[in-house]
Amino acid sequence: MRGTYCVTLWGGVFAALVAGCASERMIVAYRGAAGYVPEHTFASKVLAFAQGADYLQQDVVLSKDNQLIVAQSHILDNMTDVAEKFPHRQRADGHFYVIDFTVEELSLLRATNSFYTRGKRHTPVYGQRFPLWKPGFRLHTFEEELQFIRGLEQTTGKKIGIYSEIKVPWFHHQEGKDIAALTLALLKKYGYQSRSDLVYVQTYDFNELKRIKRELLPKYEMNVKLIQRVAYTDQRETQEKDSRGKWINYNYNWMFEPGGMQKIAKYADGVGPDWRMLIENEWSKVGAVRLSPMVSAIQDAKLECHVHTVRKETLPSYARTMDEMFSILFKQTGANVVLTDFPDLGVKFLGKPARY
Template sequence: MRTPLASLLLISTFLMASLAAQVMASPKQTHANNSKALVIAHRGASGYLPEHSLAAKALAYGMGADYIEQDVVMSKDNALLVLHDPYLDRVTNVAEIFPGRAREDGRYYAIDFTLAEIKQLEMTEIFERKDGKPKQKYPERFPVWKSSFKVSTLAEELELIQGLNQSTGKNIGIYPEIKAPALHRAAGKDISLAVLKELKKFGYSKASDKVFLQCFDAHELQRINSKLMPKLGMDLKLVQLIAMTEWGETLRNNAMGLKPEPYNYDWMMKPGAAQKIAEYAEGIGPWFPMLVDRNTGKPNHMVQEAHQAGLLVHPYTFRADKGQVPPQFKNFEEYLAYFYNVVGVDGVFTDFPDRTVKLRDSL
């Protein structure tokens, strides 16, 4: 899941800091103002270690996250990889190890590489090339290329979490996301079926299991609900992720079968949408500015209608980095408190699970 810099523009109409301070002083009892409100480690403890590294997942586990997220893509030889994007160049040294393997758009797609090739790569913090040098997206985070991290498989990560569950006596959940199913389908790969089979292999098959399965692609989520899970004898909790249409998060062929067009998410933010989503999912994962009115900064209809439809609300992504906390709030904790106490969400995706756990528990 992504949070563009434009977020600060959209949320500039939030309530002023004085109101946020009032929220901290006098918590309002809401649907989510209790110990059941979840802390979901977004790509692990990604505020401290490279996202989706096993080290980041172990740290998130130790910090007390309730669920740990896994974004899943596929390799050329059908391995399930824990990687936020379908391409490798954003967090690995693939351009140096395999020069000339980029597609026409200049990106190095995981689906074009075997697992053995991907295991040769080193993974680091998010970076982009500036004047031929890597520039870190979040400068305060773990420095780029200062240690050797590797892209892991979904199986490797599930083994880690389940192993820690056994050794600690806890039961920390998982929160996998099926990435770019249309891209994989175009390459002849059914990533949704593959992920479901892997989850079932590791014992995740029932609605009561500690797993949420999320996807931005509404058609794919409906297919998972109505066709794939019944076929496999599974009944997992599904979460509909919600993006801004202009992000192009989900591309689908138009009616003429010509150039793919972005899926239109606008309907998901309109009154009455929750009832439709509840027909195939148990929760929604909106971008957090979607939950407040742009003019007043107060909660809009989305959370209330979701709860009335029986849906959980888990917005993304709460970051404490410089420039990521809306200016109306004095600090990260006030920012979180507003969404837990006033907006009334049931959990949040965060890069900083330790600070989020501490704030949630203080409420």
Template sequence: MSPRVHSTRQKMKTNKKIVIAHRGASGYLPEHTMEAKAMAFAMNPDFIEQDLVLSKDNIPVVIHDIYLDDVTDVATKFTVKKRKDNRYYVIDFTFEELQTLRVSERFNPKTSEQFYKNRFPKGKGNFKLHSFEQEIELIQGLNKSTGKNIGIYPEIKDPEFHKKEGKDLTKIILKTLADYGYKNKQDNCILQCFDAKELERIRVELKSELFLVQLMEFPEEVKNLQHFATYANGIGPWYKQLLDKKVDDKFTFTSLVAGAHKLGLKVHPYTFRADALDEFSSFEEMMQTLLIDASVDGAFTDFPDLVVEFLN
């Protein structure tokens, strides 16, 4: 696969509220499949997300987790590769072996039950895993053929696990990005990670000039905002970290967005799902509350078409 560097360098759209297609159009098609990415592209988000894990032969694979058994039929095909914890790991398979698996809608490996009941039926269709390079080529190719400028939003998944397995996932991803013309903040790429030490390493030790987003999942991380601002350009909190309580039917908010904005950090919360509303009475209420009332800068969503339509 020969890397084709993008010659038309367009500025990244970070001054408006951006829509990030979370694992593609994952509300409609199995997450992180090429079909979900092509559908997402047609919905005109600003960015499409890629979660990245390494195969045994060091190929970055687009899949949400280091495990295979909750999105593929691996348990019926490679029983010998199960580890002691009864899980199947991407890192134990060559890319060629991974290509033989069938991808399906996310399910519970213990009960085989589909996670989101009303999404694409589990076990139907003929979906496959693919590499990061293949996805970049799809998105860059579609940008060329449609005249659009949709960016990529890769996530480095569990770098510590990869290090224990003797692999430097981050270095491989940075090289792939550079090969395809993603090198600095102007290039249409945002790189994210939950591991704060690793994201800081990307900026300080590996000297990356990309736009970096520090993902957050725990309330106590809020006190690290000032430190995050020394190496990151934005934060990606769980949306519940922004909500305080409801007063007279209106949500009040924590100080997270205001604190981040004061430090010059963009805020891209996850995940806006029309079929998992929790404290909201409708998807419209969720979008209005978080995108408008809470003043965030963008959103990760399984339903990019609905968020694009709302913002328009």
């Protein structure tokens, strides 16, 4: 995964790197202002809107009755009280799946920040964030969120972009559902259909990305911008059918090899790597960051670089502050988009105004 090519940067802007990316630098509010308010709640989204984020990110999954739901996972276990409300609805693997519940049932659940479960005890993934289970947040549909955003734009006279991730398309295909088609149809209904519209669609599933590009966009007469999220194979983000029709773990290794980004560029406008994929951690320190081969590969393929996910709680040793991390990503890796749980800090770093 790791190559020998590297560049050591001692502060400042490395112009050759930055030149390969789009000129405008943007902040995407990852699941809203999730560093302050539980992720994917209306409160999180309206706070990010006020803070000045360029785009609001949504993770989209499907309910039993074919409604698109905004939720960070297709599994409900560690973000709702589903185990208390519906204790006998888990599958054989012990998990509770969004797709096994109707919208009406999902509306009964309380939503909260991500947590770990140890016995009956819930421990927040990020301990200093909004307290678990307070006051009483709920899940909502993707259509409700689009209506909410259009309402904010109407009452404030200010625009914000939509950044929608289609979650686990392969899983939905296994369940006989076409989540990508439903997502695109709803986006078009609300006026998000061309490259000039403030919308990105992303997924980890490369096979589905190709299908969106080749089949679904022409079918719906759309031409929205597409982003290929990048994973390590052992993260088990995606499955595909092998030659015998058996579902197997998708191998992402080719994305890290020479020519990988060129292949992605045939179908996508950009890629969404984790920031750890762009920086050689063991060779980097404060003031001296070593870049991975992926940085130049993205540039050579003329892809946009949308970096995930900057959080206060997970800063690396070579970035002492959020400002230092934003500087590394925007000025040194050449990223033009950074996704963060703390959009206000990204907006401030870029010198952009908050909306309110």
